[in-house]
Amino acid sequence: MAGKRIEWFWKSNDNPFSNEESAEWNRYSDVENTIIEEAFSTLKKTHVIIDDYHIDFEHRVQIANDDKTKQRPIKRVEMNKEEGGRLREARFMPNPIVPS
Template sequence: MASASPVSNKSFINVQWVWNASPNPFSKSQNIEWRRYSDVENIIIEKAFTTGETNAILDGYHIDFKHSVQISNDDIHKQRPVKRMACDKDDRILREERFLPNPVAPDRPFGGRYGFISPFIKEVVKDLNLTKKQLPSKDKTVVPMIVEKAASGIIEEGKHVGKKREAEEIANQLLQKKNADIKEIWKCCAYLYTLESFLYIKSNEIMRLIGSEQH
Protein backbone atom coordinates (compact mmCIF):
# COMPACT_ATOMS: atom_id res chain seq x y z
CA MET A 1 0.00 0.00 0.00
CA ALA A 2 1.38 3.41 -0.91
CA SER A 3 2.19 5.71 1.98
CA ALA A 4 2.99 9.34 2.45
CA SER A 5 6.60 10.29 2.98
CA PRO A 6 7.79 12.58 5.76
CA VAL A 7 8.31 15.29 3.14
CA SER A 8 4.54 15.55 2.77
CA ASN A 9 4.37 16.75 6.36
CA LYS A 10 6.15 19.98 5.48
CA SER A 11 2.75 21.43 4.65
CA PHE A 12 1.71 20.76 8.24
CA ILE A 13 4.76 22.61 9.54
CA ASN A 14 3.80 25.62 7.39
CA VAL A 15 0.52 25.74 9.31
CA GLN A 16 0.87 26.41 13.01
CA TRP A 17 -1.78 25.69 15.62
CA VAL A 18 -1.56 27.75 18.80
CA TRP A 19 -3.41 27.88 22.12
CA ASN A 20 -4.29 30.77 24.41
CA ALA A 21 -1.96 30.63 27.42
CA SER A 22 -3.31 33.75 29.14
CA PRO A 23 -4.29 33.44 32.84
CA ASN A 24 -7.90 34.10 31.85
CA PRO A 25 -8.07 32.66 28.32
CA PHE A 26 -11.61 33.84 27.59
CA SER A 27 -11.12 37.42 28.78
CA LYS A 28 -11.68 40.04 26.09
CA SER A 29 -9.76 42.72 28.00
CA GLN A 30 -6.47 40.88 28.59
CA ASN A 31 -3.60 40.72 26.15
CA ILE A 32 -3.55 37.29 24.54
CA GLU A 33 -0.48 35.09 24.86
CA TRP A 34 -0.49 32.51 22.10
CA ARG A 35 1.74 29.46 22.46
CA ARG A 36 2.48 26.98 19.73
CA TYR A 37 1.94 23.26 19.87
CA SER A 38 4.94 20.99 19.36
CA ASP A 39 5.74 19.90 15.80
CA VAL A 40 4.28 16.43 16.29
CA GLU A 41 1.16 17.77 18.01
CA ASN A 42 0.81 20.24 15.16
CA ILE A 43 0.95 17.42 12.62
CA ILE A 44 -1.67 15.42 14.53
CA ILE A 45 -4.00 18.41 14.75
CA GLU A 46 -3.60 19.45 11.12
CA LYS A 47 -4.14 15.91 9.83
CA ALA A 48 -7.38 15.65 11.79
CA PHE A 49 -8.48 19.10 10.62
CA THR A 50 -7.76 18.57 6.91
CA THR A 51 -9.44 15.14 6.87
CA GLY A 52 -12.66 16.53 8.32
CA GLU A 53 -12.44 15.08 11.81
CA THR A 54 -14.43 16.85 14.53
CA ASN A 55 -11.66 16.45 17.10
CA ALA A 56 -7.92 15.93 17.31
CA ILE A 57 -6.88 13.72 20.22
CA LEU A 58 -3.62 14.69 21.91
CA ASP A 59 -1.89 13.65 25.13
CA GLY A 60 -3.88 15.11 28.02
CA TYR A 61 -6.35 17.09 25.94
CA HIS A 62 -8.20 17.26 22.65
CA ILE A 63 -9.04 19.94 20.11
CA ASP A 64 -12.69 20.70 19.33
CA PHE A 65 -12.61 22.16 15.82
CA LYS A 66 -16.24 23.29 15.84
CA HIS A 67 -15.74 25.54 18.87
CA SER A 68 -11.99 26.17 18.35
CA VAL A 69 -11.05 25.15 21.86
CA GLN A 70 -8.59 22.87 23.61
CA ILE A 71 -10.34 20.69 26.21
CA SER A 72 -8.71 18.71 29.00
CA ASN A 73 -9.28 14.97 28.73
CA ASP A 74 -9.69 14.85 32.52
CA ASP A 75 -11.91 17.90 33.05
CA ILE A 76 -14.16 19.22 30.27
CA HIS A 77 -14.44 22.54 32.11
CA LYS A 78 -10.75 23.24 31.51
CA GLN A 79 -10.81 24.83 28.09
CA ARG A 80 -8.68 27.28 26.14
CA PRO A 81 -9.19 28.88 22.73
CA VAL A 82 -7.04 27.66 19.86
CA LYS A 83 -6.47 28.97 16.37
CA ARG A 84 -4.87 27.93 13.11
CA MET A 85 -2.21 30.20 11.66
CA ALA A 86 -0.54 30.12 8.26
CA CYS A 87 3.23 30.47 8.57
CA ASP A 88 5.43 32.07 5.97
CA LYS A 89 7.83 29.55 4.47
CA ASP A 90 10.73 31.70 5.66
CA ASP A 91 9.52 31.76 9.26
CA ARG A 92 12.02 30.24 11.66
CA ILE A 93 11.17 29.37 15.24
CA LEU A 94 14.07 29.26 17.69
CA ARG A 95 13.86 26.10 19.72
CA GLU A 96 15.90 27.17 22.73
CA GLU A 97 15.93 23.76 24.36
CA ARG A 98 17.97 22.40 21.45
CA PHE A 99 20.72 24.94 22.13
CA LEU A 100 20.75 24.89 25.92
CA PRO A 101 23.18 22.58 27.76
CA ASN A 102 21.72 19.13 28.32
CA PRO A 103 21.15 18.56 32.06
CA VAL A 104 22.21 14.92 31.65
CA ALA A 105 26.00 14.95 31.57
CA PRO A 106 28.03 11.79 30.88
CA ASP A 107 30.19 10.45 33.71
CA ARG A 108 33.11 10.26 31.34
CA PRO A 109 33.89 11.13 27.73
CA PHE A 110 33.12 8.36 25.28
CA GLY A 111 34.75 9.69 22.13
CA GLY A 112 37.13 7.03 20.88
CA ARG A 113 36.54 4.89 23.95
CA TYR A 114 34.51 2.24 22.17
CA GLY A 115 36.16 2.11 18.80
CA PHE A 116 34.02 2.13 15.69
CA ILE A 117 30.94 0.50 17.27
CA SER A 118 29.11 2.19 20.14
CA PRO A 119 27.62 0.23 23.06
CA PHE A 120 24.18 1.31 21.85
CA ILE A 121 24.65 -0.43 18.49
CA LYS A 122 26.10 -3.48 20.22
CA GLU A 123 23.06 -3.71 22.50
CA VAL A 124 20.70 -3.42 19.52
CA VAL A 125 22.51 -6.26 17.74
CA LYS A 126 22.37 -8.34 20.92
CA ASP A 127 18.69 -7.63 21.57
CA LEU A 128 17.71 -8.60 18.02
CA ASN A 129 19.98 -11.67 18.02
CA LEU A 130 21.68 -10.53 14.83
CA THR A 131 24.80 -12.15 13.46
CA LYS A 132 27.56 -10.30 11.63
CA LYS A 133 26.04 -11.46 8.35
CA GLN A 134 22.65 -10.03 9.30
CA LEU A 135 23.70 -6.41 9.75
CA PRO A 136 21.61 -3.98 7.63
CA SER A 137 24.60 -3.16 5.45
CA LYS A 138 24.85 -6.82 4.45
CA ASP A 139 21.32 -8.18 4.76
CA LYS A 140 18.47 -5.91 3.66
CA THR A 141 15.82 -8.36 4.88
CA VAL A 142 16.48 -7.46 8.52
CA VAL A 143 15.74 -3.77 7.96
CA PRO A 144 11.91 -4.03 8.30
CA MET A 145 12.37 -5.97 11.55
CA ILE A 146 14.67 -3.29 12.95
CA VAL A 147 12.23 -0.56 11.93
CA GLU A 148 9.33 -2.40 13.59
CA LYS A 149 11.40 -2.87 16.75
CA ALA A 150 12.31 0.82 16.78
CA ALA A 151 8.68 1.86 16.29
CA SER A 152 7.59 -0.41 19.13
CA GLY A 153 10.27 1.06 21.38
CA ILE A 154 9.20 4.61 20.55
CA ILE A 155 5.61 3.82 21.53
CA GLU A 156 6.70 2.19 24.79
CA GLU A 157 8.90 5.15 25.69
CA GLY A 158 6.10 7.53 24.80
CA LYS A 159 3.81 5.76 27.25
CA HIS A 160 6.41 6.13 30.01
CA VAL A 161 6.66 9.90 29.56
CA GLY A 162 2.95 10.54 29.00
CA LYS A 163 3.30 11.13 25.25
CA LYS A 164 1.51 8.09 23.83
CA ARG A 165 -0.23 10.01 21.03
CA GLU A 166 2.98 11.74 19.96
CA ALA A 167 4.81 8.41 20.01
CA GLU A 168 2.16 6.71 17.88
CA GLU A 169 2.38 9.45 15.25
CA ILE A 170 6.18 9.21 15.13
CA ALA A 171 6.09 5.40 15.02
CA ASN A 172 3.49 5.37 12.24
CA GLN A 173 5.60 7.65 10.08
CA LEU A 174 8.61 5.40 10.62
CA LEU A 175 6.63 2.24 9.85
CA GLN A 176 5.48 3.74 6.56
CA LYS A 177 9.12 3.50 5.45
CA LYS A 178 9.97 0.02 6.72
CA ASN A 179 10.06 -1.49 3.21
CA ALA A 180 11.76 1.50 1.60
CA ASP A 181 15.38 1.85 0.58
CA ILE A 182 17.75 2.14 3.54
CA LYS A 183 18.63 5.72 2.58
CA GLU A 184 14.95 6.68 2.68
CA ILE A 185 14.70 5.17 6.15
CA TRP A 186 17.72 7.18 7.33
CA LYS A 187 16.13 10.34 5.91
CA CYS A 188 12.91 9.53 7.74
CA CYS A 189 14.80 9.00 11.01
CA ALA A 190 16.65 12.30 10.56
CA TYR A 191 13.37 14.09 9.82
CA LEU A 192 11.65 12.62 12.88
CA TYR A 193 14.60 13.57 15.09
CA THR A 194 14.43 17.19 13.95
CA LEU A 195 10.78 17.48 14.99
CA GLU A 196 10.05 19.07 18.33
CA SER A 197 8.87 16.16 20.47
CA PHE A 198 9.85 13.96 23.39
CA LEU A 199 11.89 11.77 21.02
CA TYR A 200 14.92 13.98 20.46
CA ILE A 201 15.07 14.84 24.17
CA LYS A 202 15.09 11.17 25.14
CA SER A 203 17.51 10.28 22.33
CA ASN A 204 19.99 12.92 23.50
CA GLU A 205 19.65 11.71 27.08
CA ILE A 206 20.37 8.12 26.11
CA MET A 207 23.36 9.04 23.95
CA ARG A 208 24.83 11.11 26.79
CA LEU A 209 24.39 8.24 29.24
CA ILE A 210 26.28 5.76 27.06
CA GLY A 211 29.22 4.45 29.05
CA SER A 212 27.94 5.51 32.47
CA GLU A 213 27.62 2.94 35.22
CA GLN A 214 23.92 3.78 35.66
CA HIS A 215 23.07 3.09 32.01
Protein backbone atom coordinates in the same frame (compact mmCIF):
# COMPACT_ATOMS: atom_id res chain seq x y z
CA MET B 1 6.36 31.88 -4.71
CA ALA B 2 7.08 31.05 -1.10
CA GLY B 3 5.68 27.86 0.43
CA LYS B 4 3.19 27.92 3.28
CA ARG B 5 3.10 26.10 6.58
CA ILE B 6 0.34 25.83 9.16
CA GLU B 7 0.91 26.55 12.85
CA TRP B 8 -1.61 25.82 15.62
CA PHE B 9 -1.65 27.84 18.87
CA TRP B 10 -3.46 27.73 22.22
CA LYS B 11 -4.29 30.79 24.33
CA SER B 12 -2.16 30.66 27.47
CA ASN B 13 -3.59 33.56 29.50
CA ASP B 14 -4.59 32.85 33.12
CA ASN B 15 -8.17 33.65 32.09
CA PRO B 16 -8.15 32.59 28.42
CA PHE B 17 -11.67 33.87 27.66
CA SER B 18 -11.12 37.35 29.11
CA ASN B 19 -10.90 40.25 26.66
CA GLU B 20 -9.43 42.56 29.32
CA GLU B 21 -5.83 41.41 28.87
CA SER B 22 -3.57 41.04 25.85
CA ALA B 23 -3.83 37.62 24.26
CA GLU B 24 -0.84 35.33 24.82
CA TRP B 25 -0.58 32.44 22.37
CA ASN B 26 1.66 29.37 22.73
CA ARG B 27 2.57 27.16 19.81
CA TYR B 28 1.84 23.45 19.90
CA SER B 29 4.92 21.23 19.56
CA ASP B 30 5.97 20.08 16.08
CA VAL B 31 4.52 16.62 16.65
CA GLU B 32 1.25 17.97 18.06
CA ASN B 33 1.04 20.49 15.22
CA THR B 34 1.38 17.72 12.63
CA ILE B 35 -1.27 15.55 14.34
CA ILE B 36 -3.68 18.49 14.70
CA GLU B 37 -3.28 19.68 11.11
CA GLU B 38 -3.66 16.18 9.66
CA ALA B 39 -6.86 15.61 11.65
CA PHE B 40 -8.21 19.02 10.64
CA SER B 41 -7.32 19.27 6.95
CA THR B 42 -6.67 15.76 5.66
CA LEU B 43 -8.98 13.58 7.73
CA LYS B 44 -11.69 16.26 8.21
CA LYS B 45 -12.21 15.19 11.84
CA THR B 46 -14.38 17.18 14.27
CA HIS B 47 -11.90 16.62 17.11
CA VAL B 48 -8.50 15.11 17.87
CA ILE B 49 -7.02 13.74 21.11
CA ILE B 50 -3.56 14.97 22.14
CA ASP B 51 -2.25 13.51 25.42
CA ASP B 52 -4.24 14.99 28.34
CA TYR B 53 -6.62 17.08 26.25
CA HIS B 54 -8.61 17.05 23.05
CA ILE B 55 -9.28 19.70 20.46
CA ASP B 56 -12.79 20.54 19.29
CA PHE B 57 -12.38 22.05 15.82
CA GLU B 58 -16.00 23.20 15.54
CA HIS B 59 -15.76 25.37 18.68
CA ARG B 60 -12.01 26.07 18.28
CA VAL B 61 -11.15 25.04 21.84
CA GLN B 62 -8.76 22.73 23.66
CA ILE B 63 -10.53 20.74 26.41
CA ALA B 64 -8.91 18.79 29.26
CA ASN B 65 -9.85 15.10 29.12
CA ASP B 66 -10.29 14.87 32.90
CA ASP B 67 -12.23 18.15 33.36
CA LYS B 68 -14.44 19.48 30.57
CA THR B 69 -14.61 22.88 32.29
CA LYS B 70 -10.88 23.43 31.60
CA GLN B 71 -10.96 24.91 28.11
CA ARG B 72 -8.77 27.25 26.07
CA PRO B 73 -9.24 28.88 22.67
CA ILE B 74 -7.07 27.64 19.82
CA LYS B 75 -6.19 29.17 16.48
CA ARG B 76 -4.79 28.04 13.13
CA VAL B 77 -2.35 30.37 11.37
CA GLU B 78 -0.99 30.08 7.82
CA MET B 79 2.59 31.35 7.62
CA ASN B 80 5.28 31.65 4.96
CA LYS B 81 7.90 28.91 5.35
CA GLU B 82 10.60 31.56 5.78
CA GLU B 83 8.58 33.49 8.37
CA GLY B 84 9.94 33.23 11.89
CA GLY B 85 12.92 31.10 10.96
CA ARG B 86 12.32 28.83 13.94
CA LEU B 87 14.22 25.58 14.38
CA ARG B 88 12.38 22.31 14.80
CA GLU B 89 12.29 21.88 18.56
CA ALA B 90 12.45 18.08 18.54
CA ARG B 91 15.99 18.19 17.17
CA PHE B 92 17.47 19.85 20.23
CA MET B 93 17.78 19.01 23.90
CA PRO B 94 15.96 21.40 26.27
CA ASN B 95 19.11 21.80 28.41
CA PRO B 96 22.18 21.17 26.29
CA ILE B 97 25.17 19.59 27.99
CA VAL B 98 28.27 21.74 27.86
CA PRO B 99 31.44 19.71 27.32
CA SER B 100 33.96 20.11 30.13
